[in-house]
Each structure stands twice: as C-alpha cells, then as structure tokens.
Amino acid sequence: MPDIQLPPAFESQMLELLGDAEFEQFKQAINKPSRTSIRLNAAKPFSPSWAKSPIPWSQRGFFLEERPSFTLDPAIHAGAYYVQEASSMFIEHILNSHAIPKGVYLDLSAAPGGKSTLLSSYLRNDGLLVANEVIQPRAQILKENLVKWGLGNAVVTNNDPDHFEPLEGFFDLVLVDAPCSGEGMFRKDPQAREEWSPDNVQLCSARQKRILDKAGALVRGGGYLLYSTCTFNESENEDMIRFLTEEFAFEPVKVPLDPTWNIVESSVETPEGTFFGYRFFPHKVQGEGFFITVLKRPESASTLEPGKIKDFKHPVLKSVSMNEERALDAELGFDGTGKYYTLNDSYFRINRDFFRHFEKLSLHLSLRYFGVELGKKQKKDWIPSHEWALSLLPKDQFQSHELSTEQALEFLRKNDFEIEGLLNGWVLMTYQDLPLGWVKNLGNRVNNYYPKEWRIRM
Numbered sequence: 001m002p003d004i005q006l007p008p009a010f011e012s013q014m015l016e017l018l019g020d021a022e023f024e025q026f027k028q029a030i031n032k033p034s035r036t037s038i039r040l041n042a043a044k045p046f047s048p049s050w051a052k053s054p055i056p057w058s059q060r061g062f063f064l065e066e067r068p069s070f071t072l073d074p075a076i077h078a079g080a081y082y083v084q085e086a087s088s089m090f091i092e093h094i095l096n097s098h099a100i101p102k103g104v105y106l107d108l109s110a111a112p113g114g115k116s117t118l119l120s121s122y123l124r125n126d127g128l129l130v131a132n133e134v135i136q137p138r139a140q141i142l143k144e145n146l147v148k149w150g151l152g153n154a155v156v157t158n159n160d161p162d163h164f165e166p167l168e169g170f171f172d173l174v175l176v177d178a179p180c181s182g183e184g185m186f187r188k189d190p191q192a193r194e195e196w197s198p199d200n201v202q203l204c205s206a207r208q209k210r211i212l213d214k215a216g217a218l219v220r221g222g223g224y225l226l227y228s229t230c231t232f233n234e235s236e237n238e239d240m241i242r243f244l245t246e247e248f249a250f251e252p253v254k255v256p257l258d259p260t261w262n263i264v265e266s267s268v269e270t271p272e273g274t275f276f277g278y279r280f281f282p283h284k285v286q287g288e289g290f291f292i293t294v295l296k297r298p299e300s301a302s303t304l305e306p307g308k309i310k311d312f313k314h315p316v317l318k319s320v321s322m323n324e325e326r327a328l329d330a331e332l333g334f335d336g337t338g339k340y341y342t343l344n345d346s347y348f349r350i351n352r353d354f355f356r357h358f359e360k361l362s363l364h365l366s367l368r369y370f371g372v373e374l375g376k377k378q379k380k381d382w383i384p385s386h387e388w389a390l391s392l393l394p395k396d397q398f399q400s401h402e403l404s405t406e407q408a409l410e411f412l413r414k415n416d417f418e419i420e421g422l423l424n425g426w427v428l429m430t431y432q433d434l435p436l437g438w439v440k441n442l443g444n445r446v447n448n449y450y451p452k453e454w455r456i457r458m
C-alpha cells in the first residue's frame with residue numbers, strides 16, 4: 001500500500017503540534033491499519049470468544065484481532081454489541097471516574113449513535129437520554145441503533161441546536177460530539193483527507209462555536225458539558241474551551257489518567273482557571289484521533305425544572321389513563337414503572353420517573369422515537385412491534401423459538417424458512433437467547449415480520 005498522502009498545510013500544522021520526531025511516528029501510525037473494536041451491551045448477555053483484549057479505559061470495550069463480517073453475525077442485529085472506535089469509549093471512563101450524576105442527558109449530535117448507546121447504558125433506569133440528530137436520514141439510523149440497543153430510556157429527536165432554546169438549564173449532561181474537519185479519521189477515511197483545508201478548519205470552528213453557543217446554555221446548574229471532536233487542531237479544540245468560558249460560567253474538570261494509556265492532556269489558561277483537554281493520537285493509543293474536554297456548570301447556574309403539565313395536550317401523542325395503564329401492566333406482565341402514550345394507535349412506554357421531562361421535551365422538539373414502541377392492539381390481541389422484541393421488556397405471553405446461525409440469517413434476510421413445531425400465533429425468534437424479531441405462524445404458513453428496511457442483503 002502506498003503511503004497516505006497528507007495535505008501539506010496539515011503536515012505543517014502537525015509538525016508544529018508534535019515536533020519532528022513525533023510527527024514521523026504519527027505518519028508511520030496512520031499508514032498502519034486501524035484496530036477494530038466493539039463495546040458489549042451489558043443488558044444483553046453475550047460473550048463472544050473473539051472479544052479477548054480489553055480496551056483499558058472501558059469496562060465493556062474490546063479490541064478484535066481482525067474485522068469479522070459483522071453483518072453476518074446475528075448478535076449485532078440483536079443489539080448485543082456496537083462496533084465503536086476505541087478512543088470514543090473514553091467517555092465511559094469520564095462518567096465512571098467522576099461518578100457523574102444520572103438524570104436527563106442530551107447527545108446533541110448523536111447519529112449514528114455510538115456515544116448515545118454508551119450514555120444509554122450508563123443511565124439504565126436512572127435517566128432519560130435525548131439523542132438528537134439534525135439531518136433527517138441520519139436521525140433514522142440513530143433510531144435504529146437505539147432500538148437495537150433496547151434499553152428503552154432514549155428519546156430520538158430531529159432538531160437543529162437552535163430549537164432547544166426553550167430547554168435552557170434542563171439537562172444534567174450535554175454531549176456535543178461536533179461535526180469537525182476529521183483529521184483523526186485520515187487513516188480510515190480518504191474523503192476526510194480530500195476535504196481537508198485550512199479554510200475548512202476555520203469553517204468547522206465557526207460552526208462549532210454556533211453549536212456551543214446554544215449547547216452551553218442547556219446545561220443545568222451543577223451539570224456537565226462534554227465537548228469532543230475527531231480532529232487534532234487547536235482551532236476546533238482548545239479554542240472552543242476558551243469560547244465556552246468566555247460565553248458561560250463553567251468550572252474545569254480534570255480526568256484521572258493512567259500514564260500507560262498514553263492519552264495526552266493539554267491545559268488552557270483562562271480567567272476562570274485552568275481547563276483540560278484530552279487528545280488521542282494514533283501513534284500513542286490504539287484508536288483513532290480524538291479530543292475531549294469536560295466542563296462543569298456552577299451549582300448557581302440557572303436550572304429549568306420540568307414542572308407539572310396539568311392536561312397534557314400534544315398534536316399527535318395521547319397519554320393513557322391511569323385505569324388503562326393498570327390494565328396494560330397486568331395484561332403484559334410489566335412491573336408498573338412505566339407510563340404509556342399512544343401515537344397513531346400504537347402504544348409506547350417510557351419510565352414513569354421521567355414522564356414530566358418527556359412531556360416537556362415533546363412540546364418543543366420533533367420526536368422520531370421514544371421509550372419502547374409496544375405495538376397495536378386489535379380487540380384483545382396484540383400486534384407486537386419489532387421495537388418491543390428488541391427491548392428488555394418482558395414478552396412472556398409469547399412463545400419463543402431459538403434459531404441456528406443459518407436460520408437466524410435467513411430470518412434477518414426476511415426470507416421464508418422452515419421451522420418445525422411452532423404453536424399458532426406470534427413467535428419471538430431468538431439467537432443465543434437474544435431476541436431478533438417476530439414471525440407469525442398462521443398454521444399453513446409462517447410470516448416473517450422482520451422490518452423490510454432493516455433486512456440484510458448479504
């Protein structure tokens with residue numbers, strides 16, 4: 001493979017940042033293939049034999065020896081793991097090392113959803129994640145990935161950062177994983193190299209300021225802002241720390257590092273004190289280029305409580321009466337911790353602890369998905385949704401059937417295939433005990449209900 005050609009202006013920039021000797025190591029590193037890594041979903045037990053080398057700053061992240069054909073592994077379609085670049089998993093270490101309080105989190109630039117699945121796992125039942133993506137088709141992919149992850153604690157929205165203005169001071173944590181010039185992706189992504197220019201860096205930096213100008217105000221008193229990019233230059237990184245501290249009251253947060261991790265800490269002096277950034281260089285860590293900083297809003301900063309909405313009125317969402325909720329819990333074998341809504345005759349469930357937050361959000365944002373969609377009711381029968389199949393919610397009233405790898409792949413291709421010994425009705429298909437979706441046995445034939453738009457084509 002010929003050496004990767006780098007834009008000359010980028011070479012000068014990196015030489016300045018790293019010095020001669022280290023720049024040589026950097027060039028050598030980006031000419032080597034990147035290492036594939038995955039993060040397991042703790043809520044969906046699965047221990048592949050091929051996940052042996054742990055990523056030091058992550059409890060569930062593993063490097064793989066080679067890149068398998070993920071599409072042909074049914075477990076990935078069941079949400080048992082997510083393919084994620086190792087440096088990004090550092091967010092897990094930030095959350096755990098500071099025991100950052102759970103609550104209502106916002107991932108403002110969330111698609112395709114790697115960091116949202118991480119935040120969703122951290123929050124479990126003690127929080128609500130708003131995963132937002134401004135570009136509509138990307139919001140769809142984000143929804144799909146969170147549905148597969150299955151924790152039911154996320155709301156997917158499709159909004160511009162400007163639309164969040166009525167929610168200033170509402171979030172316990174805001175993550176801005178900003179669109180950037182992508183210098184850290186040069187090894188993996190030739191397009192990032194072709195599109196790079198000093199002018200583009202300045203354009204990205206101006207856009208990041210516009211995003212942060214909104215995002216900074218969304219964090220409640222005592223809450224946290226995480227800002228990250230996959231680029232190395234200071235204009236898109238340290239300059240954003242300066243900008244945030246000029247525009248808003250923030251306190252610095254230092255992240256404890258193990259020196260063997262080789263993550264490079266930078267410091268930024270401001271009138272508010274010394275702030276910190278963390279850089280991942282491919283010649284120092286086994287991951288792609290990444291930068292992240294953590295800032296904390298002072299306790300005295302303004303906070304927006306969700307308040308009590310007396311009569312929840314929404315153009316398309318309807319809340320379900322208490323009586324019907326009790327009946328649903330009894331019928332479905334749920335534990336009573338959920339609150340239900342209907343949308344186009346389909347039932348949705350969210351964690352009751354956060355329903356006030358959810359209702360407030362729903363009045364300001366463009367919802368693409370929330371909680372778990374359960375499906376529709378026809379008289380006494382349920383037409384269960386695919387989302388319910390992939391969620392952690394009980395599905396005890398349905399029979400289930402374990403598939404072999406070949407059968408699971410046929411199911412995921414949405415092909416018809418022979419299954420012996422099924423009772424009539426809805427049957428949950430599982431692979432290594434992980435739910436994959438539904439079939440309906442009509443007696444004379446079995447219909448495959450895997451969503452058409454998700455089917456695999458290999």
Ligand SMILES: C[S@@+](CC[C@H](N)C(=O)[O-])C[C@H]1O[C@@H](n2cnc3c(N)ncnc32)[C@H](O)[C@@H]1O
Pocket residue numbers: 088108109110111112113114115116133134135138160161177178179180207211
């Ligand atoms: C680095 S990617 C996010 C990756 C994602 N956080 C993950 O871990 O999977 C940046 C995202 O920002 C979105 N974006 C683009 N322009 C934006 C803007 N003006 N405001 C907010 N987000 C924007 C892009 O569509 C893209 O999905």
